[in-house]
Amino acid sequence: xxxxxxxxxxxxxxxxxxxxxxxxxxxxxxxxxxxxxxxxxxxxxxxxxxxxxxxxxxxxxxxxxxxxxxxxxxxxxxxxxxxxxxxxxxxxxxxxxxxxxxxxxxxxxxxxxxxxxxxxxxxxxxxxxxxxxxxxxxxxxxxxxxxxxxxxxxxxxxxxxxxxxxxxxxxxxxxxxxxxxxxxxxxxxxxxxxxxxxxxxxxxxxxxxxxxxxxxxxxxxxxxxxxxxxxxxxxxxxxxxxxxxxxxxxxxxxxxxxxxxxxxxxxxxxxxxxxxxxxxxxxxxxxxxxxxxxxxxxxxxxxxxxxxxxxxxxxxxxxxxxxxxxxxxxxxxxxxxxxxxxxxxxxxxxxxxxxxxxxxxxxxxxxxxxxxxxxxxxxxxxxxxxxxxxxxxxxxxxxxxxxxxxxxxxxxxxxxxxxxxxxxxxxxxxxxxxx
Amino acid sequence: xxxxxxxxxxxxxxxxxxxxxxxxxxxxxxxxxxxxxxxxxxxxxxxxxxxxxxxxxxxxxxxxxxxxxxxxxxxxxxxxxxxxxxxxxxxxxxxxxxxxxxxxxxxxxxxxxxxxxxxxxxxxxxxxxxxxxxxxxxxxxxxxxxxxxxxxxxxxxxxxxxxxxxxxxxxxxxxxxxxxxxxxxxxxxxxxxxxxxxxxxxxxxxxxxxxxxxxxxxxxxxxxxxxxxxxxxxxxxxxxxxxxxxxxxxxxxxxxxxxxxxxxxxxxxxxxxxxxxxxxxxxxxxxxxxxxxxxxxxxxxxxxxxxxxxxxxxxxxxxxxxxxxxxxxxxxxxxxxxxxxxxxxxxxxxxxxxxxxxxxxxxxxxxxxxxxxxxxxxxxxxxxxxxxxxxxxxxxxxxxxxxxxxxxxxxxxxxxxxxxxxxxxxxxxxxxxxx
Numbered sequence: 126x127x128x129x130x131x132x133x134x135x136x137x138x139x140x141x142x143x144x145x146x147x148x149x150x151x152x153x154x155x156x157x158x159x160x161x162x163x164x165x166x167x168x169x170x171x172x173x174x175x176x177x178x179x180x181x182x183x184x185x186x187x188x189x190x191x192x193x194x195x196x197x198x199x200x201x202x203x204x205x206x207x208x209x210x211x212x213x214x215x216x217x218x219x220x221x222x223x224x225x226x227x228x229x230x231x232x233x234x235x236x237x238x239x240x241x242x243x244x245x246x247x248x249x250x251x252x253x254x255x256x257x258x259x260x261x262x263x264x265x266x267x268x269x270x271x272x273x274x275x276x277x278x279x280x281x282x283x284x285x286x287x288x289x290x291x292x293x294x295x296x297x298x299x300x301x302x303x304x305x306x307x308x309x310x311x312x313x314x315x316x317x318x319x320x321x322x323x324x325x326x327x328x329x330x331x332x333x334x335x336x337x338x339x340x341x342x343x344x345x346x347x348x349x350x351x352x353x354x355x356x357x358x359x360x361x362x363x364x365x366x367x368x369x370x371x372x373x374x375x376x377x378x379x380x381x382x383x384x385x386x387x388x389x390x391x392x393x394x395x396x397x398x399x400x401x402x403x404x405x406x407x408x409x410x411x412x413x414x415x416x417x418x419x420x421x422x423x424x425x426x427x428x429x430x431x432x433x434x435x436x437x438x439x440x441x442x443x444x445x446x447x448x449x450x451x452x453x454x455x456x457x458x459x460x461x462x463x464x465x466x467x468x469x470x471x472x473x474x475x476x477x478x479x480x481x482x483x484x485x486x487x488x489x490x491x492x493x494x495x496x497x498x499x500x501x502x503x504x505x506x507x508x509x510x511x512x513x514x515x516x517x518x519x520x521x522x523x524x525x526x527x528x529x530x531x532x533x534x535x536x537x538x539x540x541x542x543x544x545x546x547x548x549x550x551x552x553x554x555x556x557x558x559x560x
Numbered sequence: 561x562x563x564x565x566x567x568x569x570x571x572x573x574x575x576x577x578x579x580x581x582x583x584x585x586x587x588x589x590x591x592x593x594x595x596x597x598x599x600x601x602x603x604x605x606x607x608x609x610x611x612x613x614x615x616x617x618x619x620x621x622x623x624x625x626x627x628x629x630x631x632x633x634x635x636x637x638x639x640x641x642x643x644x645x646x647x648x649x650x651x652x653x654x655x656x657x658x659x660x661x662x663x664x665x666x667x668x669x670x671x672x673x674x675x676x677x678x679x680x681x682x683x684x685x686x687x688x689x690x691x692x693x694x695x696x697x698x699x700x701x702x703x704x705x706x707x708x709x710x711x712x713x714x715x716x717x718x719x720x721x722x723x724x725x726x727x728x729x730x731x732x733x734x735x736x737x738x739x740x741x742x743x744x745x746x747x748x749x750x751x752x753x754x755x756x757x758x759x760x761x762x763x764x765x766x767x768x769x770x771x772x773x774x775x776x777x778x779x780x781x782x783x784x785x786x787x788x789x790x791x792x793x794x795x796x797x798x799x800x801x802x803x804x805x806x807x808x809x810x811x812x813x814x815x816x817x818x819x820x821x822x823x824x825x826x827x828x829x830x831x832x833x834x835x836x837x838x839x840x841x842x843x844x845x846x847x848x849x850x851x852x853x854x855x856x857x858x859x860x861x862x863x864x865x866x867x868x869x870x871x872x873x874x875x876x877x878x879x880x881x882x883x884x885x886x887x888x889x890x891x892x893x894x895x896x897x898x899x900x901x902x903x904x905x906x907x908x909x910x911x912x913x914x915x916x917x918x919x920x921x922x923x924x925x926x927x928x929x930x931x932x933x934x935x936x937x938x939x940x941x942x943x944x945x946x947x948x949x950x951x952x953x954x955x956x957x958x959x960x961x962x963x964x965x966x967x968x969x970x971x972x973x974x975x976x977x978x979x980x981x982x983x984x985x986x987x988x989x990x991x992x993x994x995x
Contacts, residue, residue, distance in 0.1 A: 212793075215926070256863040263858055264808025264873055265924075269796040313931050327796035328763075332806070332926050336936065340858050348936070351928050353788075360795065361704040361762035371767070373699025423698055423775050428691040438699055489700075491650065491767050492927060493786050496748050501771065501783070 194326075195271045198241040202394060202548040203555075205275030206408055206484070206510050207383035210368075211324040214354040214488045215331040216412065216506060217338070218281075218317025218541060219346040226289045230560050232345045236278070237554040239341055240334070246271035249337040263340065266333035274325040276334055278555045279410050279543025284318045294559060296401035298409055298513045299544045306526030307537055314414045314539025317349045322410065322508065328353070352414060352539070354488025354506040367441060367449065371489050371503055372422055372534070374434050375441035378449055379475070381482050392482045392517070393510050395547075403558035406547030408510040411483075411518045414490070414539025417504035422534045433530045435470030443472060453479075469530045475521065483509040483517050504535065514542060629761075630706045633676040637829060637983040638990075640710030641843055641919070641945050642818035645803075646759040649789040649923045650766040651847060651941060652773070653716075653752025653976060654781040661724045665995050667780045671713070672989040674776055675769070681706035684772040698775065701768035709760040711769055713990045714845050714978030719753045729994060731836035733844055733948045734979045741961030742972055749849045749974025752784045757845065757943065759921075763788070787849060787974070789923025789941040802876060802884065806924050806938055807857055807969070809869050810876035813884055814910070816917050827917045827952070828945050830982075838993035841982030843945040846918075846953045849925070849974025852939035857969045868965045870905030878907065888914075904965045910956065918944040918952050939970065949977060 196204045221229065239249040246269070248262035285295035321338060325331040331353075339348055356368045370376040381392050390396065395404040422430070431437055431444060441449035445457050445465030453476045457465040466473050491503040511517035526532070546555050631639045656664065674684040681704070683697035720730035756773060760766040766788075774783055791803045805811040816823050825831065830839040857865070866872055866879060876884035880892050880900030888911045892900040901908050926938040946952035961967070981990050 256866070257861050259859055260808070260862045260865070260873070263806075265804045265806050266792075267804060267808070267874070268799055268801050269792050270798060272793075272796045313929075327793050328790040328926075329792040329804075329924065330796060332924075332938070336806075336854060336858075336938075339936075340855075343855075347934050348929055349934075351926075351936070353926050353928070355763040357701075357704050357764040358707075358762050358793070361707045361765060363705060364703055366703050369700045369702060369764075371698075371700050371771075373695070373702070419771060420775075420778075423771075424694055426692050427695045430695070431691070438695070439702070489764065489767075491763075491786075491788050493788070494748075494783055499782050499784075501774075501786070503767070503771075 194273045195245055196273050196275050198237075198244040198276070198549070199551050199553075200548045202406055202408070203275075203277045203545055204244070204548075205277035205322055205324050206393065206410075206486070206545070207389060208273070208275050208324070209383070210356060210377075210486060210488075211273050211275070212326045212356055212358045213324065213328040213331050214506065214508075215323045215325075215328075215335045215351060216354070216508070217321045217323070217335045217351045218349040219319040219321065219339070219342065220349045221284075221288070221318045221346055223345045224288045226291075226560070228345050229289065230554075230556075232342055233278075233556045233560075234554040235341050236338055237549060239337060240276040240278075240555075243276060243330075243334045243337075244271060244274055246274075249334075249341065263333065263337055265336075266330050269327060269330050272325045272327040272330045274323065274327075274330050274334060276338075277322040277324075277410070277545055279320045279322075279407075279545035280556070280559075281317050281320060281541060281543050283316060291559070294401075294403065296395075296404050296544050298395070298399065298401065298404075298515055299542065300515060300519070302411075302540055302542050303519065303523070305522050305537065307529075307532045307535070308526070308540070309536045309538050310540055311538045314350050314352070316541050317543075319346065320410060320412065320541055320543035320545075322412075326359070328355070350539070352490055352506050353492070354490040356488055370487075370505055371417055371419065371491075372430070372434075374430075374436060374438055375449060376487060376505075377485055378436075378441055379453075379472075380485055383484065389484075391512070393484050393512055395512055399513060401544075404544055404547065405558075408512065408545050409514045409518075410543045410545050411507075411509050411511070411514055411522075412539070412541045412543070413505075413507040413522075413537050415505045415507050416502060416536050416538050418534050418536070419501050419503055425534075432467050433470060433534070435466040435472035444470075467530065469528050471525070471529055471531045474524050474529050477521075477524070481517055481521055483511045483521065485509045510545070629708045630680055631708050631710050633672075633679040633711070633984070634986050634988075635983040637841055637843070638710075638712045638980055639679070639983075640712035640757055640759050641828065641921070641980070642824060643708070643710050643759070644818070645791060645812075645921060645923075646708050646710070647761045647791055647793045648759065648763040648766050649941065649943075650758045650760075650763075650770045650786060651789070651943070652756045652758070652770045652786045653784040654754040654756065654774070654777065655784045656719070656723070656753045656781055658780045659723045661726075661995070663780050664724065665989075665991075667777055668713075668991045668995075669989040670776050671773055672984060674772060675711040675713075675990075678711060678765075678769045678772075679706060679709055681709075684769075684776065698768065698772055701765050704762060704765050707760045707762040707765045709758065709762075709765050709769060711773075712757040712759075712845070712980055714755045714757075714842075714980035715991070715994075716752050716755060716976060716978050718751060726994070729836075729838065731830075731839050731979050733830070733834065733836065733839075733950055734977065735950060735954070737846075737975055737977050738954065738958070740957050740972065742964075742967045742970070743961070743975070744971045744973050745975055746973045749785050749787070751976050752978075754781065755845060755847065755976055755978035755980075757847075761794070763790070785974070787925055787941050788927070789925040791923055805922075805940055806852055806854065806926075807865070807869075809865075809871060809873055810884060811922060811940075812920055813871075813876055814888075814907075815920055818919065824919075826947070828919050828947055830947055834948060836979075839979055839982065840993075843947065843980050844949045844953075845978045845980050846942075846944050846946070846949055846957075847974070847976045847978070848940075848942040848957075848972050850940045850942050851937060851971050851973050853969050853971070854936050854938055860969075867902050868905060868969070870901040870907035879905075902965065904963050906960070906964050906966045909959050909964050912956075912959070916952055916956055918946045918956065920944045945980070 250261035367375040397405040685696035758769045802810040832840040
């Protein structure tokens, strides 16, 4: 497993170095290093200036630079699951207000077209050119690059109630989430007939996507809840480190290698033999809004914090180890025979014997203040994908809810589980295998 | 005035082209254009690879690339006012819970040191190295670049009440904000003894700053309200256009030229002759949380939207003109004698005769949903700086509140006014001129 991690990290590092933004100022400075530096040939000047945006690129060239870029909406699996994390998320849960399955199908077809267009950096629909109609696209993403935007769709357990006659097709794995220790769930951040995860390297592009999906769905769906989130941007982190959560610790170190197809089939993708044919190639997305008790955490000692996580804050290494990706040895003891990694620490419980794995894809959130307490409403929008939550996320969270030392500093106030459809091929639409 | 605008836009464009991120992939692709492209001399290779992050830069080199960078905290004026807008904001209003002016002075000294450190991409305080103490810095910005972070401090009218004996030093310009047409103010987004505008190209860095200021101030201040905001990132907008607000229109086209010192002294910076000696070189910051009725706007026609703003949505040009920066001619008529720019349009009222100007520095916000209505709680965190709000922001907003056609689509639910101190010299501290 540590080999998987190493491979994954190397792949991520390579990807990172290739995609890292470099300012035009850097380029021009480099060009000025001197005679021994960069020499621009006659034909090279226009290439450089074009790439630097100083002269106009030919028409129809993709209009993006830096960490812009297109992640294909279509494919065997939905994008936004094994896609390397973007910088921002806007998660949206919708409830259906139609009771017509035909309406839902038409909506999903329209959403498919819109999501594919957004992923290419296009308007969600073509403009009519008639100024006496509302614009087809709300316009705030005009001129912005695709920004690696992905839109991932799933349906919740309530989608399979009596309204659409689909009760018999509800996947056994799409259970009602059980109560967990530490839950203080608030209805305004729970559930939803449909869950949509929009991730993008640009927050405005992500907002634009959710807003236009809501608009396209008017009369068929209403928003149930939304949550924005962020990670550090790539530009702010030249070293390409594992992002830190708002408790100051690295988050995602132990994630499985998304480039290992065998492992992804084992951990993430529902399989034909799992009993729900229409979900083969899909994945189950657990969403948890986890408020952090920032002010309490900030008064605890570094030793407490590290014992709580089971890792060193600065390096991210397991306690007693030197490097972030060192293996987690729960049997390691100090000179006095005490476990180096406390048994109730977050990493000890989350890792366990290493047999239960999930693909985490979380974002930090900051949503102003809790006016009742005067404390920051900030924390983690935890999202994970797994093949069968009954065997992965749920038992893991039950263990954490009961024993995790971190529970002193967090509270789960939002929760939802969605069955995310398999990928869509060109000409198809989301949910097609279900209908 | 249109000359000012042209100069400013040219300056901004130059700045933009120089700062625009260019991916390492772009660079390596350019390097491969062929013999006529880039020729790397022997000494040039390491320079390019170093700049591209592919090899390690020497120790002690500033650890930032792309749109990272340091904006000096110290200077004649506070940073974050005429500084070109960063991508993100976290605004925070604090109330003092101490009644000791000495406490406030000590707090402002500690905040000064922390803010200067954050601007340099350093931890807010040096770590003690004692793991049995809470960490001196909360850690979530570890490894992140300075990201052009600015922290701008001001005090509200309530700072000059009876608690600190400063009533006589309250600036006449720091009035209680009058009621405006269209206000539906909510106490949770209004006022504050102290206002802090943190802007950064990285949201995590901005959050880190506010959180650590709150932490440093524990026992002396409590948070009163906060609001996160964003613009499109530089990476997503290769053309460097004027950012669009969430109504899809360009916002900021008419801003005065921040590089014109004479104009800034006229529009932004309080002057010695204005009657409040300690504010000379400072500025008044008006903050308005403006919720947009997104769903209503999205049902209006393009023609309605353009008549409401007085500009074309796509180009940003004044109605009847072709280009964004074309002058605003309120006397222009169409063939039938009708004003091309409606008199109640936003641009007509905001521009007026061009004599009243403010420096706008707004951000979009998306804060989940309004649970009462099921609609998006999204809009504009309007911030402007001006020399004297009594002569600039307030009369402008009175005019807009009474007549702006845009009022059908927006509601002001937060409001505050702060006197932002003059700049701090090395060794000084914020508010020093007042104490």
